[in-house]
Amino acid sequence: MAHTYTVALLGNPNCGKSSLFNQLTGLRQKVGNFPGVTVDKKVGSLPRGEGPPIKVIDFPGTYSFYPTSIDERIVVQALANPQDDNYPDAIIYVADVTKIDKHLLLLTQIRDLGLPVVLALNMMDVAEEQGLQVDVAGLSGALGVPVAPVSGRTGAGLEHLKAAIRAMANGEAGQAAASPFYRMPEPHLNLARAAAEIVPGANTYQGLLIAHHREWLPFLSGAQQQLLGSLAEEAGFVPLRAQVEETMQRFDRFVPLVKKHISEPKAADSALTSRLDQVLTHRFWGPVVFFGLMLLVFQAIFAWASYPMDLIDAGFGMAGEWVRATLPSGWVADLITDGLLAGLGGILIFIPQIAILFFLIALLEEVGYMARAAYMFDQLMQSFGLNGRSIVALVSGGACAIPAVMSTRTIGNWKERLITILVTPFISCSARIPVYTVLIGFVVPPQQVLGIFNLQGLAFMGLYLLGIIAALGAAWVFKQILQTREHSFLMLELPEYRAPVMRNVGITVWEKVRAFVWEAGRIILAISIVLWLLASYGMPGKMQQAEVAAVVEAETSGLSEKDANDLIAARRIEASFAGQLGKSIEPVIAPLGFDWKMGIAIITSFAAREVFVGTMATIYSIGSADDEFSVRERMAQERDPVTGRPVYDLPTSLALLLFYVFAMQCMSTVAVVKRETKSWKWPLIQFTFMTALAYLSALGAYQLLS
Amino acid sequence: MVATTNQTKPLAAFKEGEAGIIAGFSNDQLGSKLIAMGILPGARLRLVRKAPFGGAYYVASGNFRVALRKSEAAGVLLS
Numbered sequence: 001m002a003h004t005y006t007v008a009l010l011g012n013p014n015c016g017k018s019s020l021f022n023q024l025t026g027l028r029q030k031v032g033n034f035p036g037v038t039v040d041k042k043v044g045s046l047p048r049g050e051g052p053p054i055k056v057i058d059f060p061g062t063y064s065f066y067p068t069s070i071d072e073r074i075v076v077q078a079l080a081n082p083q084d085d086n087y088p089d090a091i092i093y094v095a096d097v098t099k100i101d102k103h104l105l106l107l108t109q110i111r112d113l114g115l116p117v118v119l120a121l122n123m124m125d126v127a128e129e130q131g132l133q134v135d136v137a138g139l140s141g142a143l144g145v146p147v148a149p150v151s152g153r154t155g156a157g158l159e160h161l162k163a164a165i166r167a168m169a170n171g172e173a174g175q176a177a178a179s180p181f182y183r184m185p186e187p188h189l190n191l192a193r194a195a196a197e198i199v200p201g202a203n204t205y206q207g208l209l210i211a212h213h214r215e216w217l218p219f220l221s222g223a224q225q226q227l228l229g230s231l232a233e234e235a236g237f238v239p240l241r242a243q244v245e246e247t248m249q250r251f252d253r254f255v256p257l258v259k260k261h262i263s264e265p266k267a268a269d270s271a272l273t274s275r276l277d278q279v280l281t282h283r284f285w286g287p288v289v290f291f292g293l294m295l296l297v298f299q300a301i302f303a304w305a306s307y308p309m310d311l312i313d314a315g316f317g318m319a320g321e322w323v324r325a326t327l328p329s330g331w332v333a334d335l336i337t338d339g340l341l342a343g344l345g346g347i348l349i350f351i352p353q354i355a356i357l358f359f360l361i362a363l364l365e366e367v368g369y370m371a372r373a374a375y376m377f378d379q380l381m382q383s384f385g386l387n388g389r390s391i392v393a394l395v396s397g398g399a400c401a402i403p404a405v406m407s408t409r410t411i412g413n414w415k416e417r418l419i420t421i422l423v424t425p426f427i428s429c430s431a432r433i434p435v436y437t438v439l440i441g442f443v444v445p446p447q448q449v450l451g452i453f454n455l456q457g458l459a460f461m462g463l464y465l466l467g468i469i470a471a472l473g474a475a476w477v478f479k480q481i482l483q484t485r486e487h488s489f490l491m492l493e494l495p496e497y498r499a500p501v502m503r504n505v506g507i508t509v510w511e512k513v514r515a516f517v518w519e520a521g522r523i524i525l526a527i528s529i530v531l532w533l534l535a536s537y538g539m540p541g542k543m544q545q546a547e548v549a550a551v552v553e554a555e556t557s558g559l560s561e562k563d564a565n566d567l568i569a570a571r572r573i574e575a576s577f578a579g580q581l582g583k584s585i586e587p588v589i590a591p592l593g594f595d596w597k598m599g600i601a602i603i604t605s606f607a608a609r610e611v612f613v614g615t616m617a618t619i620y621s622i623g624s625a626d627d628e629f630s631v632r633e634r635m636a637q638e639r640d641p642v643t644g645r646p647v648y649d650l651p652t653s654l655a656l657l658l659f660y661v662f663a664m665q666c667m668s669t670v671a672v673v674k675r676e677t678k679s680w681k682w683p684l685i686q687f688t689f690m691t692a693l694a695y696l697s698a699l700g701a702y703q704l705l706s
Numbered sequence: 707m708v709a710t711t712n713q714t715k716p717l718a719a720f721k722e723g724e725a726g727i728i729a730g731f732s733n734d735q736l737g738s739k740l741i742a743m744g745i746l747p748g749a750r751l752r753l754v755r756k757a758p759f760g761g762a763y764y765v766a767s768g769n770f771r772v773a774l775r776k777s778e779a780a781g782v783l784l785s
Contacts, residue, residue, distance in 0.1 A: 064742040102744025102770060240734050247741050273771070274754075283758045375773035379761030388762065388773070490762055491739055491778060494771035 005048075005169040006055040008086070010075065010110060011094035012103050013061035014368075014495035016122045019152030020094055021058045022507055024162065028053075029507075041086070046165065054169050057086055065109045065209055066243045068489065069412040073216065079113060080209040081219050082201030090116040090168045092161070097127045097134060097149070101258050107143070108181040108250045112205035116176055117145045118164050125151040133263035142257040144177045153501050180205060181253065182246055191235040198224050212239050273496045277372070286376050293369075297360050297398070298461065301353050301433070308352040316345035335532060342617040343528025348517070350610060354430045355513050357399040362508040366500040370395070371492055378490050384472050385479025386423075387416040388490050394420075394471065397427030398464075401669045403512070405676055413488035419478045421676055422686050425669050426471035428464045428661065431609040435660045436463055438613055438632050442653035466661050470693065527604050528614050534578035535600075535619060546575035573619065592659065592695070593652035593702040602659075609665045651705035655698040663694035717753065717763065718780040725752035726784030733781035740782070744770065751784060 011017045025044025042058040060071040067073045078086040095103035140147040150157035167173040196207030214228040320337045327333040378388030397404040411417040447455040550571040554564035582596030605612040620634045638647040673683040714729045731737030754764040763779045
């Protein structure tokens with residue numbers, strides 16, 4: 001296979017790297033994983049004109065080659081080892097020109113790797129506003145790397161940067177720096193050279209990094225780690241001391257260069273951020289604004305999303321009718337309408353809510369607000385064994401636990417990170433919305449209270465609140481159980497507030513919605529079809545037997561034609577494979593007030609919660625052939641065959657709701673937790689305690705109310 | 707890294723709005739992290755505000771802002 005020219009995009013957190021990545025690659029990007037962890041690896045491609053496109057890897061933002069979180073370790077792991085799959089051919093280093101006196105530390109380290117580097121001087125638009133004068137040619141000469149001034153927000157200077165990258169790929173420009181920036185003391189130099197011998201292709205600075213990080217670098221064998229340990233001891237190498245000496249020498253050398261070629265800003269910089277923070281991080285108003293924003297998010301999900309959702313619902317209704325009218329009746333038409341379309345509709349209807357939720361969360365992240373939330377709630381989070389950064393995971397958990405669990409990788413402390421991962425799935429995610437929507441009407445009437453509040457809306461908030469309480473309570477319990485001596489840090493940069501780049505927000509929403517439709521959608525669709533099969537077929541003869549018995553029963557008790565048809569349909573599904581499956585778990589769930597139909601839904605929605613609604617749709621549309629109701633209305637019609645009372649009465653519906661608030665009904669989250677914690681132990685523990693809490697609370701609610 | 711002896715005061719003892727020059731760090735691990743972020747000895751640091759309930763410290767050095775815990779602020783010595 002021909003070698004694909006690969007460039008790595010690197011820079012400090014908040015340097016505007018993602019904007020630039022989106023500018024360079026547009027929608028030509030894929031999200032993958034770095035080996036061993038689920039840290040998002042965004043890979044895009046940049047057209048080269050002639051020849052194959054250039055591969056661009058977006059690495060996590062990092063301050064230096066001395067990492068403090070898993071995110072940052074990825075960078076060192078890939079760049080210290082020339083044999084690594086993600087080892088690039090060249091590097092684009094992104095620095096915020098308004099913070100250049102801090103952002104060049106990592107550049108000087110990267111320069112010492114011996115790879116060609118282009119410095120993309122980002123935020124030039126802001127620099128111009130502030131009256132910052134930049135001598136590009138002088139800076140380039142002083143640092144020994146090509147410099148391209150750009151703005152990831154406006155796109156200015158982008159063509160120049162692209163040209164510089166293409167020139168590097170064609171071998172026309174971008175030589176590795178002639179001499180290293182950092183001058184190591186003699187004993188360290190010898191150690192670094194010895195370490196570089198171990199890894200083929202490594203240069204001296206990579207050798208130093210390998211020796212420094214020997215204890216956790218995955219590409220070193222146990223014997224190599226031991227060898228490096230004794231070499232370091234001989235050289236009198238004290239890692240922390242060496243790291244500080246190196247860092248200080250780099251600053252001492254590049255800060256004068258920066259001062260010489262970039263003027264001090266004239267305008268009072270970032271005054272807007274200071275003024276906004278007077279309110280947004282205020283002792284009292286800060287938290288008030290935070291909860292106000294969260295309320296706004298809820299309002300958006302429930303009020304604004306209903307219009308497009310109604311449209312989608314109507315669209316699927318029409319499609320179903322069209323299929324029924326066009327295709328001859330038979331199993332093909334049944335499969336398409338009851339299996340395929342019912343399942344597909346169950347997926348697509350949630351796109352508006354998911355898109356709105358991700359849009360708002362991406363917006364808060366993009367403008368720089370999330371770091372403020374972490375600052376304000378760090379103390380509170382700590383009392384529950386969490387970190388201020390956990391608030392980002394908990395808020396994102398309202399959209400989906402999967403990206404939320406992945407966002408915990410910025411938490412350096414293992415205990416805090418683990419607890420955040422374990423409790424985040426308690427936060428009601430968007431997949432619970434459909435379940436809540438369907439069931440809540442059976443629990444509370446759609447009344448207005450106090451003139452402005454909708455009772456169902458309040459009940460919705462109550463369910464979310466319950467999830468939050470469960471998350472914090474569980475965190476507190478884990479805090480008491482888990483022990484660690486590892487030091488915990490907040491030390492979080494509070495970036496300037498910036499107007500959001502809508503392209504970035506749009507790309508995030510697009511990615512998440514696409515992932516939902518493809519990843520979750522495939523599962524939901526497959527389950528819908530399997531379910532249709534299970535509900536339509538049974539053990540040979542059983543379903544016919546049930547049908548014949550039902551016909552006789554209907555005749556003897558003189559039922560109307562419609563009631564007779566319902567009875568026959570109900571008896572048929574009872575005798576089907578799905579019915580057998582549900583019946584087999586009925587003894588376990590009967591104390592919660594659940595019947596075997598709900599049993600089927602609980603089993604299938606172990607894959608994903610939103611499957612619950614699709615399952616209900618499939619079961620009940622098969623149950624009654626002349627179905628013209630939506631799922632909710634159909635469920636309201638459901639009567640207990642013995643007592644004649646509604647099946648979805650208050651105790652049962654409340655028990656079901658509570659079950660779905662607490663239960664870990666999501667295969668994908670289990671998989672992600674397994675990958676993030678690198679063992680089955682934690683996802684199993686998580687699954688067990690969540691299911692236990694779900695079962696017990698549903699049991700309590702049903703037994704008390706019925 | 708070593709704190710100078712003449713009249714240094716930990717950041718944790720500062721009042722809101724008070725500023726000082728970083729003299730050093732009393733904790734090497736903490737110091738190394740702050741240095742990597744570009745908060746170096748000799749830099750001017752201002753305590754902008756404190757979060758409620760003994761929470762985090764909002765600290766600024768020029769246009770660079772960072773949130774530190776009280777325990778972290780205790781390790782930064784200013785003169």
